[in-house]
Each structure stands twice: as structure tokens, then as C-alpha cells.
Amino acid sequence: MQTTMRSNRRFRFAGRLCLRAIALAAVALFWLKPASAAAIELKVIDSADAPWTSIGRVNFAGFKSTAMCTGTLIAPDLVLTAAHCLYNRSTGRPLPVDDLLFIAGVRRDEYSARLVPACAITAQGFEPAPKPKLRDLHKDVALIVLKEPSTLPPVPVLAPEEAAILTKETRFQSAGYRRSRRFLPTVVPACRVLGTTEETWVTDCASEAGASGGPLLVETPNGLRVAGIMSARIDDIRSAIVPFHAWQELLANPRCPAQSALEAPALRSSLDADD
Structure with missing residues (x-):
């Protein structure tokens, strides 16, 4: 077309x-x-060769919906993805990090690792919106911080x-x-x-x-x-x-906040409802 x-x-x-x-x-x-x-x-x-073992699905499973995006393990405890994948597209609200998983290396009915997030961090200034403006797209980036480091080779x-x-x-x-x-x-x-x-x-x-x-x-x-x-x-x-x-500023200090993610303007603990 x-x-x-x-x-x-x-x-x-x-x-x-x-x-x-x-x-x-x-x-x-x-x-x-x-x-x-x-x-x-x-x-x-x-x-099942690198880098495919370290690229996977960012999965959300909530009470009424499921969703997925793609993510990449870029360090033993960090997954890089898009920030809009961390929000409910209908309400614009963050979804619980407890319902979020990174399934690395999905290959039919197999996968290389099931990795559990501790929190997620979005770029400074990112705000979810039903119709984001082009000028805001460069902020559409997020890091998922894992509870435990992975042994997979990062990309x-x-x-x-x-x-x-x-x-x-x-x-x-x-x-x-x-x-x-x-x-x-x-x-x-x-x-x-x-x-x-x-x-x-x-x-x-x-x-x-x-x-x-x-x-x-x-x-x-x-x-x-x-x-x-x-x-x-x-x-x-x-x-x-x-x-x-x-992403450079986001990569500088990727740590979970001491306070609730919802209390910090640049930090979110959530995932999107179907990309």
C-alpha cells in the first residue's frame, strides 16, 4: 500500500x-x-544463540487483561524497553510491578530465563498520553531493574x-x-x-x-x-x-528508589496493557 x-x-x-x-x-x-x-x-x-537468549518478552498479567512488549537485557540486572509499555493505555496509570515479568529468549514453548522485576524507571519527563506528540517520543524509554542479576550474556x-x-x-x-x-x-x-x-x-x-x-x-x-x-x-x-x-541520563544511575515509585516523578513500577 x-x-x-x-x-x-x-x-x-x-x-x-x-x-x-x-x-x-x-x-x-x-x-x-x-x-x-x-x-x-x-x-x-x-x-538459542546470543543475542537471542537475552532479547525477550515484557509480559503483564493482570486481573482483567494481559499484555506484552519486547525488551533487551543490557546488563545482568537491567532490561531496556519502551516507557509506554509500562502504562495502561486506557487509563494512563501504571500497572503493578508484581504483575510484570521479563521472559528472556522466548522460543516456542521454551525460554532462557524468567526474570522478576524489582522496579521500573522511565526517562525524566516521560508522561503517558493517549496521543503523545512527536516531540516527546525521545523520552519513550525505560529500564526494568531486576530483583536478581541474570547469568545470561547482556547485549x-x-x-x-x-x-x-x-x-x-x-x-x-x-x-x-x-x-x-x-x-x-x-x-x-x-x-x-x-x-x-x-x-x-x-x-x-x-x-x-x-x-x-x-x-x-x-x-x-x-x-x-x-x-x-x-x-x-x-x-x-x-x-x-x-x-x-x-538514554544516557537514564543509564547513569539505574536504581530502585527508596520511596514508592508512584511518589517519584521520573520513576514508575508498572507495565502497559497490550502495547
Whole structure:
């Protein structure tokens, strides 16, 4: 299906309506033209090798609903995901951390680890909203702090000093557990950053519900790194990614607060109702 960039384009959080449009001025920032929907390759991963053992599902099971997003173990006790995955989409309220699990390496009826969160921390200034604005997407990032460190190999995030490897020719792998394939991860294996607008990367990494919070992986001389996380589906072809440089403050001191998460403005202990 052909799509055009218009001033009234609406975004979806990997499947649901959520944003006002990209302004026409933002189109001028694009480096490349996106591929057609028919040309997008989607690869199903059926592997127990790294990094797939450390990429998994952020699962919520409440009294009346269940939900899932994607997350990545980036340190023995830290899971990186999208902040909007930590809120009830209808009420905008955080859901109990006790109903949240990170199931790493989901592969059909198997998994590599069942990891229990102690709390979750969202980027400073993030506020859940039914229709978030594009300018706020770069805050759509969160860390889940685990009760016990995992023995799985973490997938490191791209460090600022490694950013020099990124060019307009760089190809990324966008990974996630999609609603249409909940029990095996899928990857868009060679997608690109088309441009930057409102501190957010616009990419041709196609997405759908469930893939929110999934990693945008890039190969470096030191191995795979997480360069971004999936935030929003724009259309059948495009998506919005929170880039690595937006997380630096969040990564600086990822600890559970002494007080209740609900009492701290930048800290939440919750999960979303179906991405």
C-alpha cells in the first residue's frame, strides 16, 4: 500500500493511534527514500544463540487483561524497553510491578530465563498520553531493574564514543516479538535511519504491536550493540526509534528508589496493557 508523508500523518505505538503528524518541514531531514512495503524483508529467528537468549518478552498479567512488549537485557540486572509499555493505555496509570515479568529468549514453548522485576524507571519527563506528540517520543524509554542479576550474556548499548561508526549507509537489525508471532522473535535485517526529527530517528524498520521496546541492533568492531529502541509504528513501512543518546541520563544511575515509585516523578513500577 502506497503511503505519503502529510502534515496530518498519525503514528501508532506499534499498532495503535498515538501521535500527531510529522510536519512537512521534517521531510527535508530524510536522507533516503523508504523501501516499498512489498520489498521489506522480515526474518524469523529460531535460535538459542546470543543475542537471542537475552532479547525477550515484557509480559503483564493482570486481573482483567494481559499484555506484552519486547525488551533487551543490557546488563545482568537491567532490561531496556519502551516507557509506554509500562502504562495502561486506557487509563494512563501504571500497572503493578508484581504483575510484570521479563521472559528472556522466548522460543516456542521454551525460554532462557524468567526474570522478576524489582522496579521500573522511565526517562525524566516521560508522561503517558493517549496521543503523545512527536516531540516527546525521545523520552519513550525505560529500564526494568531486576530483583536478581541474570547469568545470561547482556547485549550492550552503543556507547557515545562508538557513534562515529554510524553513517547514512549503516544498516540495522530491528528485533521484536510481534503480536502476529508471539513465540519467536522476528527481525527486519537491514533497515535504515531515514532521518532525524524532534530528536527521534525515523526509520524504514517496519513494526507492529508487541515489537514496541525491541532493540535496534548495529554491528560494531566490538560486536552487536543496541543503538535504539522501537517506540512507534508510523505506517506499513516507517517507524520511530528512540536513539541511544537519549538514554544516557537514564543509564547513569539505574536504581530502585527508596520511596514508592508512584511518589517519584521520573520513576514508575508498572507495565502497559497490550502495547
